[in-house]
Amino acid sequence: MTINISQHILGLKGQRVNEIKLDDGGVKIVIHCSRDARRRAIDPATGQKGSINQHVRRQVNDIPLFGYPCVVEIELAQVYINKGERRIEGCDFVDKGCRFTHRFCRLISGLCRHMSIQAVSRHLDIRWETVKNIDRAYLIETLPTLDPAELTGLEYIGVDEVARAKGHDYMTVVYDMVGGHLIWVEAGRTAEVFSRFLKQLQPDTACKIKAVAMDMGPAYQKAVRESLPLADIVFDRFHVMKNYSKAIHNQRRLEFRKADPSGKELMKGTHYLLLKNADKLSEKQSDKLQRLLESNSNLNALYVLKEQLQLLWSAASFEAMAEQLERWCLIADQSQMLYLKKFAKSLRKHCVGICNYAKHKLTSARIEAGNVSIGMIRKRARGIKDTEYFKLKIRQSSIPDNQSMLYLALLRFVE
Structure with missing residues (x-):
C-alpha cells in the first residue's frame, strides 16, 4: 500500500513512497520507493522523450532521520530511444553515480565548515576520503567564481x-x-x-x-x-608594532642574560607585560611592570618609546607623520641598543609606506x-x-x- 506523503516533506521528486521501515538489523531507516508512473521518460543526454525499456533500482544515503542513518531505495527508468541507445534517466535529488542525496551533501559540507573532516566522518560513519570529496565537490559547485x-x-x-x-x-x-x-x-x-x-x-x-x-x-x-x-x-600599524614587539623581545632576552639572579627573577613573566598597553594591565601587573622598569633603564626606554611610537598614527598629515617618525628614530639612534637601532633603520626605509596611512587611513x-x-x-x-x-x-x-x-x-x- 502506497503511503501518501507530500513531496514537499520528503522532496523525492519523481518517486512514490511505498514503505518506511527499520532494516532487519534495526540500525538504519530504509525508505522504499517506486517510480511515479505519471512521469515521462526523458533521455538525460538528448532531452528527448523515449519509452521505458526496464526499471532499475538503486540505494542512496539521505540525511539521518529520527536519530538513525537513512537510506532511500529509488526506482529509475532505463530510457529507450532507438536501437543501441538506452540510458538511465536523471534524478532531481541525486547526481548520477553519487551515493548521497543533494541535501545530504549540503549537510556534510555545512558541518565541514565548523568541524574537522575526521569529526564529521566519525559522527556520520562515512569514510574520511568520502567526506572530503563531497565537501570539495559541493564547494566547487556552489562557491561564486573569483574572476x-x-x-x-x-x-x-x-x-x-x-x-x-x-x-x-x-x-x-x-x-x-x-x-x-x-x-x-x-x-x-x-x-x-x-x-x-x-x-x-x-x-x-x-x-x-x-x-x-x-x-x-x-x-x-x-x-x-x-x-x-x-x-x-x-x-x-599592526605590522610595524609587530616588528617593534620583536625588538622588545630580543632586547629583553639580552637583558636577561646580563642580569644578576635577582634581576632575572624580576624579569620572569614580564614579556607580555612589556607588549601590553598600559590601560590593559591589571593593578598587580602594573606594579610588577613598574618595578621592572625602575630597575632596568634599557627596558624602560623601550617601553616609553613604544608608547611614543603608537602616537605616530594620530598625526594629521603625511608630512607631520614623517617628521614625527624621524624624531623618534633620532632618539632611537642615540641609544646603545642594537635591536632598537636596527628597528629605527627599518622605519626610515619604509617611511613613505608607513606615513601613507595619514593620506588614506587604511x-x-x-x-x-x-x-x-x-x-x-x-x-x-x-x-x-x-x-x-x-x-x-x-x-x-x-x-x-x-x-x-x-x-x-x-x-x-x-x-
Missing part, C-alpha cells in the same frame, strides 16, 4: 600571505578593503603571483585603485610598483580578521595537504554562513 576581470569599483585593496600548514605552501590572499570581502586567492607568495592578479584587472578598474595595504615584504611591493604605479603602498584589520578565520581552518584540520581544497575552504570562510544554525541544530538532533 579579477569582472571586478569593478575597487579603491583600496589589501594583500597578505597565509600558509597551508606552518612553514608550508604559502598562498596569496587579496581583499577589497572597502567591501571587506575576499576577491582572490592563489598558491604562492611571489611578486609574479600577485602581478598575475593585478594584470587581470580591467584598465579602468586598476587605474582607480588609490592604495594597497600590505606588510613590509618586498615581493608584493614590487608587483604594485610595476602594475599600479599610481597607487600608494600602505604599511599597516588599515589591514580586514586582512587580519580573514587570517584569523583561515588560521581556524588550519588549526581545526591540523594543516591541509590539498592546496586546491585549502583554496576552496578559504573562499568559503569569506562568505557569511547563513545556514550555520540550521546545520548545528540538525547535528544536535542527530545526536
Whole structure:
C-alpha cells in the first residue's frame, strides 16, 4: 500500500513512497520507493522523450532521520530511444553515480565548515576520503567564481600571505578593503603571483585603485610598483608594532642574560607585560611592570618609546607623520641598543609606506580578521595537504554562513 506523503516533506521528486521501515538489523531507516508512473521518460543526454525499456533500482544515503542513518531505495527508468541507445534517466535529488542525496551533501559540507573532516566522518560513519570529496565537490559547485576581470569599483585593496600548514605552501590572499570581502586567492607568495592578479584587472578598474595595504615584504611591493604605479603602498600599524614587539623581545632576552639572579627573577613573566598597553594591565601587573622598569633603564626606554611610537598614527598629515617618525628614530639612534637601532633603520626605509596611512587611513584589520578565520581552518584540520581544497575552504570562510544554525541544530538532533 502506497503511503501518501507530500513531496514537499520528503522532496523525492519523481518517486512514490511505498514503505518506511527499520532494516532487519534495526540500525538504519530504509525508505522504499517506486517510480511515479505519471512521469515521462526523458533521455538525460538528448532531452528527448523515449519509452521505458526496464526499471532499475538503486540505494542512496539521505540525511539521518529520527536519530538513525537513512537510506532511500529509488526506482529509475532505463530510457529507450532507438536501437543501441538506452540510458538511465536523471534524478532531481541525486547526481548520477553519487551515493548521497543533494541535501545530504549540503549537510556534510555545512558541518565541514565548523568541524574537522575526521569529526564529521566519525559522527556520520562515512569514510574520511568520502567526506572530503563531497565537501570539495559541493564547494566547487556552489562557491561564486573569483574572476579579477569582472571586478569593478575597487579603491583600496589589501594583500597578505597565509600558509597551508606552518612553514608550508604559502598562498596569496587579496581583499577589497572597502567591501571587506575576499576577491582572490592563489598558491604562492611571489611578486609574479600577485602581478598575475593585478594584470587581470580591467584598465579602468586598476587605474582607480588609490592604495594597497600590505606588510613590509618586498615581493608584493614590487608587483604594485610595476602594475599600479599610481597607487600608494600602505604599511599597516599592526605590522610595524609587530616588528617593534620583536625588538622588545630580543632586547629583553639580552637583558636577561646580563642580569644578576635577582634581576632575572624580576624579569620572569614580564614579556607580555612589556607588549601590553598600559590601560590593559591589571593593578598587580602594573606594579610588577613598574618595578621592572625602575630597575632596568634599557627596558624602560623601550617601553616609553613604544608608547611614543603608537602616537605616530594620530598625526594629521603625511608630512607631520614623517617628521614625527624621524624624531623618534633620532632618539632611537642615540641609544646603545642594537635591536632598537636596527628597528629605527627599518622605519626610515619604509617611511613613505608607513606615513601613507595619514593620506588614506587604511588599515589591514580586514586582512587580519580573514587570517584569523583561515588560521581556524588550519588549526581545526591540523594543516591541509590539498592546496586546491585549502583554496576552496578559504573562499568559503569569506562568505557569511547563513545556514550555520540550521546545520548545528540538525547535528544536535542527530545526536
